[in-house]
Amino acid sequence: xxxxxxxxxxxxxxPTDRPPVWLMRQAGRYLPEYRALKTKHDFVTMVxxxxxxxxxxxxxxxxFALDAAIxxxxxxxxxxxxxxxxxxxxxxxxxxxxxxxxIEKIKALQKDGxxxxxxxxxxxxxxxxxxxxxxxxxxxxCGSPWTLACYMVEGGSSKDFAKIKTLAWTEPKxxxxxxxxxxxxxxxxxxxxxxxxxxAVQIFDSWGAICPAHLYExxxxxxxxxxxxxxxxxxxxxxxxxxxxHLIPQLSATGASILSMDWTIDLAEAAALAPAHLSxxxxxxxxxxxxxxxxxxxxxxxxxxxxxxxxxxxxxxxHGMIPSAKIECVEALVDTVVHSSPRA
Amino acid sequence: xxxxxxxxxxxxxxPTDRPPVWLMRQAGRYLPEYRALKTKHDFVTMVxxxxxxxxxxxxxxxxFALDAAIxxxxxxxxxxxxxxxxxxxxxxxxxxxxxxxxIEKIKALQKDGxxxxxxxxxxxxxxxxxxxxxxxxxxxxCGSPWTLACYMVEGGSSKDFAKIKTLAWTEPKxxxxxxxxxxxxxxxxxxxxxxxxxxAVQIFDSWGAICPAHLYExxxxxxxxxxxxxxxxxxxxxxxxxxxxHLIPQLSATGASILSMDWTIDLAEAAALAPAHLSxxxxxxxxxxxxxxxxxxxxxxxxxxxxxxxxxxxxxxxHGMIPSAKIECVEALVDTVVHSSPRA
Numbered sequence: 001x002x003x004x005x006x007x008x009x010x011x012x013x014x015p016t017d018r019p020p021v022w023l024m025r026q027a028g029r030y031l032p033e034y035r036a037l038k039t040k041h042d043f044v045t046m047v048x049x050x051x052x053x054x055x056x057x058x059x060x061x062x063x064f065a066l067d068a069a070i071x072x073x074x075x076x077x078x079x080x081x082x083x084x085x086x087x088x089x090x091x092x093x094x095x096x097x098x099x100x101x102x103i104e105k106i107k108a109l110q111k112d113g114x115x116x117x118x119x120x121x122x123x124x125x126x127x128x129x130x131x132x133x134x135x136x137x138x139x140x141x142c143g144s145p146w147t148l149a150c151y152m153v154e155g156g157s158s159k160d161f162a163k164i165k166t167l168a169w170t171e172p173k174x175x176x177x178x179x180x181x182x183x184x185x186x187x188x189x190x191x192x193x194x195x196x197x198x199x200a201v202q203i204f205d206s207w208g209a210i211c212p213a214h215l216y217e218x219x220x221x222x223x224x225x226x227x228x229x230x231x232x233x234x235x236x237x238x239x240x241x242x243x244x245x246h247l248i249p250q251l252s253a254t255g256a257s258i259l260s261m262d263w264t265i266d267l268a269e270a271a272a273l274a275p276a277h278l279s280x281x282x283x284x285x286x287x288x289x290x291x292x293x294x295x296x297x298x299x300x301x302x303x304x305x306x307x308x309x310x311x312x313x314x315x316x317x318x319h320g321m322i323p324s325a326k327i328e329c330v331e332a333l334v335d336t337v338v339h340s341s342p343r344a
Numbered sequence: 345x346x347x348x349x350x351x352x353x354x355x356x357x358x359p360t361d362r363p364p365v366w367l368m369r370q371a372g373r374y375l376p377e378y379r380a381l382k383t384k385h386d387f388v389t390m391v392x393x394x395x396x397x398x399x400x401x402x403x404x405x406x407x408f409a410l411d412a413a414i415x416x417x418x419x420x421x422x423x424x425x426x427x428x429x430x431x432x433x434x435x436x437x438x439x440x441x442x443x444x445x446x447i448e449k450i451k452a453l454q455k456d457g458x459x460x461x462x463x464x465x466x467x468x469x470x471x472x473x474x475x476x477x478x479x480x481x482x483x484x485x486c487g488s489p490w491t492l493a494c495y496m497v498e499g500g501s502s503k504d505f506a507k508i509k510t511l512a513w514t515e516p517k518x519x520x521x522x523x524x525x526x527x528x529x530x531x532x533x534x535x536x537x538x539x540x541x542x543x544a545v546q547i548f549d550s551w552g553a554i555c556p557a558h559l560y561e562x563x564x565x566x567x568x569x570x571x572x573x574x575x576x577x578x579x580x581x582x583x584x585x586x587x588x589x590h591l592i593p594q595l596s597a598t599g600a601s602i603l604s605m606d607w608t609i610d611l612a613e614a615a616a617l618a619p620a621h622l623s624x625x626x627x628x629x630x631x632x633x634x635x636x637x638x639x640x641x642x643x644x645x646x647x648x649x650x651x652x653x654x655x656x657x658x659x660x661x662x663h664g665m666i667p668s669a670k671i672e673c674v675e676a677l678v679d680t681v682v683h684s685s686p687r688a
Binding site: 092161162165166169170209211212244246247263264266285288292295299302318324 | 503509555634
């Protein structure tokens, strides 16, 4: 099995020689070569320049025996393509230009041609595929409509998300219009990522857990289902719903092929709740990569053991890599997975 | 039934005429009278001055028909009493003086007499009880040892909590010593709050959800159990474990009498998972209080309905009140609960 066939088998819940492995935010600040490039180009320039995005995407693959590359980009390219640029706040967190604090601003979003304005992402995927070759999986991604709407309405990172929630509660029609715009744009964007060479796509519902459980379907999951419906069943879709991983039946009902688990749920318990055709991904606490190679090996082994005997598991972290992760811990993680046992 | 007997009945899973109601962070910035007092005194002064803490504690009771007052204080008074003061960062969030980044600093914590140095809290409780009378419940609280350790080791609010986790993974003995110190101090602190008039106490495990599920017992719950064991069964203990509410069997095994639920779980499902003797609290998304009185009534009613027919429910929010909450929404919430039906 090569890396790509291993990844695709696990994504389709078929047996593999061992679990495939990739790591959320595997290209990033913990890598010295990324930090070196970052001294020359700012984040948004790297995202917008296919040659740079490709270089960053491939950096972790040159160090570690990963089975998949994920295109270097940001979920906020979609709001930007709709006419609402983003920036990084000095004090940390994301800021959005001109928060959607009035209905007119939501109506003024430039939906027509939005997916076209993201051509630089498709170019980066094509360039990455050319350099990566055919034997390694390549992933695309987008933010969920709900998560994007959170940033767009709040005007960036938020403490209590009161604005987006109040909009959803008190202006359901306006909220639905915004979500339709985002759903259509995300679906088209992911389709074109697949056309440009992505083997699978991940939808990040990073802010799912700010939804009350009984409104999670209405506020977030139904729009994710809309994207997946439009993509069709030939594309494996990974859904990562941070903080909502205990709601497996609801997440599964979106039609996602793979659920990516954070660390707040025991993976064996998650597998017991999941339908047999559903693959799982993730679960290792990324902070373990700041401890020691020994602890990393032990925790990696524990996660692998919890899925022993189940097909359809993709090794990954429970959240993105953190900047203080140690290279030797990442090596210990990948080495432990690579030398692990076959999946039934 | 008066407010206090209603609260205590629900806390003990006994029938009530209707659910008692109080609101996490019910004294705070959403109240104009709080903001007025805050222009004259800083937060730490208000916490440390029994007359001011009492005034703030009673402010929401003068406006709303709440069944319980919770003493105005902060979970970080314990680190401060151990020799590590806290402050508010200009950019938001909490900072701690001299983060415990070396083992010697952990060993240097001044455990002896720490609970004595919190006499101002017991004084505030006695003064509050005197002004509140005997017919309303009065609550004390503390942070969980894990949550306090997070702040103390990270040096304040954190993005990834890599320092405390690495300590727990790589220095288990030092970590356990710190947790013993915190557990002993919390237990003594809560006991003395009860002696000073608290009818029940709440333990806030605000950072429980940063623990991997399989380490939640080792890193947090066992120390909470240590506090509850030492308090004895005569004191109702409420456990609030934000982001970990789906782990009801584990939370229940701490010996807590009441589990306070955030909004990421359906309350009826939580009740189905909970042992019959366990009371539940909470669940309403605090952001609803920024929407409209109509939406607040509907959402409050929905929460009440989900617990219809079950004894042992205390109405509350799923997290603390947010500063932009509207007074008219809080009125709608309390009014809806006050006019709701008896609990079997």
